Amino acid sequence: MLLDVHDLHVEFHTRDGVAQAVNGVSYGVDEGETLAVLGESGSGKSVTAQAIMGILDVPPGRITGGEVIFRGRDLLTLKEEQRRKVRGAEMAMIFQDALSSLNPVISVGDQLGEMFTVHRGMSKKDARAEAVELMDRVRIPAARERVRQYPHQFSGGMRQRIMIAMALALEPALIIADEPTTALDVTVQAQVMELLAELQREYRMGLILITHDLGVVADVADRIAVMYAGRIVESAPVHDIYKAPAHPYTRGLLDSIPRLDQKGRELYAIRGLPPNLMDIPPGCAFHPRCPMARDVCRTDEPPLYEVTESEAGRGSACHFWRECLHG
Numbered sequence: 001m002l003l004d005v006h007d008l009h010v011e012f013h014t015r016d017g018v019a020q021a022v023n024g025v026s027y028g029v030d031e032g033e034t035l036a037v038l039g040e041s042g043s044g045k046s047v048t049a050q051a052i053m054g055i056l057d058v059p060p061g062r063i064t065g066g067e068v069i070f071r072g073r074d075l076l077t078l079k080e081e082q083r084r085k086v087r088g089a090e091m092a093m094i095f096q097d098a099l100s101s102l103n104p105v106i107s108v109g110d111q112l113g114e115m116f117t118v119h120r121g122m123s124k125k126d127a128r129a130e131a132v133e134l135m136d137r138v139r140i141p142a143a144r145e146r147v148r149q150y151p152h153q154f155s156g157g158m159r160q161r162i163m164i165a166m167a168l169a170l171e172p173a174l175i176i177a178d179e180p181t182t183a184l185d186v187t188v189q190a191q192v193m194e195l196l197a198e199l200q201r202e203y204r205m206g207l208i209l210i211t212h213d214l215g216v217v218a219d220v221a222d223r224i225a226v227m228y229a230g231r232i233v234e235s236a237p238v239h240d241i242y243k244a245p246a247h248p249y250t251r252g253l254l255d256s257i258p259r260l261d262q263k264g265r266e267l268y269a270i271r272g273l274p275p276n277l278m279d280i281p282p283g284c285a286f287h288p289r290c291p292m293a294r295d296v297c298r299t300d301e302p303p304l305y306e307v308t309e310s311e312a313g314r315g316s317a318c319h320f321w322r323e324c325l326h327g
């Protein structure tokens with residue numbers, strides 16, 4: 001296993017109290033595998049990623065337990081300096097908003113080139129050549145000319161390609177993409193997602209794709225982990241999930257995907273709102289919104305049950321997963 005996150009806990013200390021953002025998350029990614037992490041905002045998917053990347057170690061966020069085993073060592077025990085070396089060279093992150101991640105007053109060529117001058121000790125001229133090649137790789141037309149341009153001179157989709165190029169520069173073993181296409185138009189979204197999937201295969205990287213949109217992951221992910229209130233509520237191979245969800249929350253997410261063949265149909269929306277992380281409901285955190293909830297759900301927290309009917313390793317944190325699977 002390339003990355004093995006085990007029982008991760010993260011809290012946020014605020015003036016109003018302690019928010020339990022991540023409550024015992026375990027997931028893994030193999031080399032060459034794509035894991036989609038799905039959930040509404042506030043489900044803990046980004047915070048988990050930031051803990052893996054080591055960019056959370058600033059107050060008010062605090063990792064209070066767990067392990068992040070990457071290539072055999074626990075990243076949570078490394079010193080910041082070692083951490084920094086891992087970041088960029090061995091794992092990289094792509095964010096939703098390229099404009100705020102890129103420096104507006106430095107040309108994209110210089111920003112890409114810096115990866116090579118700083119990390120690889122290359123000359124400026126060689127680094128520039130690498131930058132052009134990277135821009136070609138992410139299919140930015142006329143890379144040789146555009147390498148001199150500044151971030152604002154690119155469209156949103158092209159900027160996101162530049163972010164992908166930055167992440168790829170040092171050929172990391174793992175990329176974490178946090179809502180990489182959310183800010184883009186739907187058609188551009190599909191192109192960028194396709195590019196990311198293609199490069200992932202080409203480089204045989206592990207990819208963690210964080211999204212709130214189950215519609216975008218069907219073609220690119222191998223496995224899906226669904227998060228709710230800082231926990232994994234379902235984890236399964238992507239095909240299993242689309243065939244039949246084993247958790248009512250996943251079912252709700254699936255039913256709320258717009259489908260071309262059902263134009264005009266009213267879209268289903270999961271009722272209610274995600275819980276306040278300072279006051280997570282007892283029992284199953286999803287029970288106030290769950291159409292299948294009954295008494296035991298209000299008192300007993302469901303563990304991640306093994307869905308024994310799947311051969312490929314599947315879990316559901318629902319007392320009634322069997323019913324959901326066959327319902």
Ligand code: SF4
Nearest residue numbers: 284287290297318319
């Ligand atoms: Fe719904 Fe109960 Fe299952 Fe939670 S444990 S998802 S409340 S049926």
Ligand code: MG
Nearest residue numbers: 041045046178
């Ligand atoms: Mg987020």
